[in-house]
Amino acid sequence: MGKPVVLHLGDDIKWNHELYKQLQAKFNIVRSYSMPREEFKQALKEKKFGDFVAMYRPFWNTGGEMGNWDDELISLLPKSCKIYASAGAGFDWVDTKRLAQSGIIYCNAAAACTESVADAAIWLILSTFRGFSWSALAARSLDVEKFKDANKNIAAVTHNPNGSSLAIIGLGRIGYRIAQKAHQSFEMKILYNDIRRMPEEVEKSIDATFYEKLDDMLAVADCVLVATPFGGSKVLNAASFKNMKKGSRLVNIARGKLIDEEALVEALESKHLESAGLDVHYDEPKVNPKLAAMTNVELLSHTAGASVESHIGFERLGMENILSYFETGKAVTPVNMHLLNQSKL
The missing domain is CATH 3.40.50.720 (NAD(P)-binding Rossmann-like Domain)
Known part of the structure; x- marks a missing residue:
């Protein structure tokens, strides 16, 4: 043999x-x-x-x-x-x-890519709070007026993430590592929703609060992070975005098809959501042109885990x-x- x-x-x-x-x-x-x-x-x-x-x-x-x-x-x-x-x-x-x-x-x-994805997620979270996309695009435009506009006005509408709540959909290995970094470095309050509740020692290690119902968590979160595998259906749709706190933020490092992208555009255009950070997109490698045109949206090319x-x-x-x-x-x-x-x- x-x-x-x-x-x-x-x-x-x-x-x-x-x-x-x-x-x-x-x-x-x-x-x-x-x-x-x-x-x-x-x-x-x-x-x-x-x-x-x-x-x-x-x-x-x-x-x-x-x-x-x-x-x-x-x-x-x-x-x-x-x-x-x-x-x-x-x-x-x-x-x-x-x-x-x-x-x-x-x-x-x-x-193997947990650390890389978690680092990228932190960048996207920071971008949604601090308006880094607006500032970066203004600088790269080489337009003096756009530079001056960003320099003068960003401070009035952006925030430090410290003390804000980060709601994680899917507290798996990657979601947990993001929670650790956000909690330890920025003292963010960790909320999470998953198909099962984590052991008490896991929750205590990041001071996390479990929400059995996703809508209950969305209603109180300052920033929502999608970190769950794609199971064949969307986890966030138009109703979900309406249920989110006005002025909150969205970050997706999981899969683009988990989110109703057109509903996200509407939520951002109506100012119900403050900003978004997306590593993944619904119709990859095509990026939604409406999202690409927004200075309050940070976009990556599905490279969060790339190192x-x-x-x-x-x-x-x-x-x-x-x-x-x-x-x-x-x-x-x-x-x-x-x-x-x-x-x-």
Whole structure:
């Protein structure tokens, strides 16, 4: 019997070479590189990669040319496949329930980009309170009058975040790290809403208040941060924005489709919301032109988690998930274990 097969999707590894040697020692690694969807489907049908036991995708910007992982692809995977370890925090592009139905554990790599995303979130929070977008755009315009306008008028309408409330939708690993930074550095009051309440010791560590009902939290928050995975539906719509405190702010570092973007535009245009900071967008890579034209909106290009340190971690964590699963029976960062367990009932 030869070594079990791991299918490596996308580019060569770049940093964790010693760990990759460990993977090579235990598995026969085959490569798909960057393969178009139809070619990839045909390769699966022809069993070009053999009966692989795991899939490994170390980078979010390569190895994804086959598009969304839906039933069309998942149904073609060999029954031998037990785990899919991929880079990135979000997993809206992969049907984790369908993977579970095939007995496949999906592992993301949110842990590897937690620090980078949290730092970016703090920048966006600060921008929504301090009007950094207005000031930066005025300076970059090279227009003397715009510079003078920002210089003269920003102080009258912006605030320090210290002591304000930060309401976090989704207090997972990333949401918790943002809460730590906001609470410790800016003495912000932490509120949160999640599908489950955190243990008492977690709440105490950031002095957090749990809100079972999202609308109750939105009504009292100075700044709302979206940090929950995309589950197929919006968490904030027109009614949500109307329920938010007048003059409050919104930050999204999760997924653009979690927010009704047109409703957000209306809330900002009506001055019900003071400002917004968005790393992600509803129709990426297209950015809403109305939002782009607003000086009270800070926009990034879905780069909150983008850093060398994150990429090193993505690469490493994927291998660690596969090694751990086949050594101990448990993955390091499984996403769909609850679905897998349900599928066995």
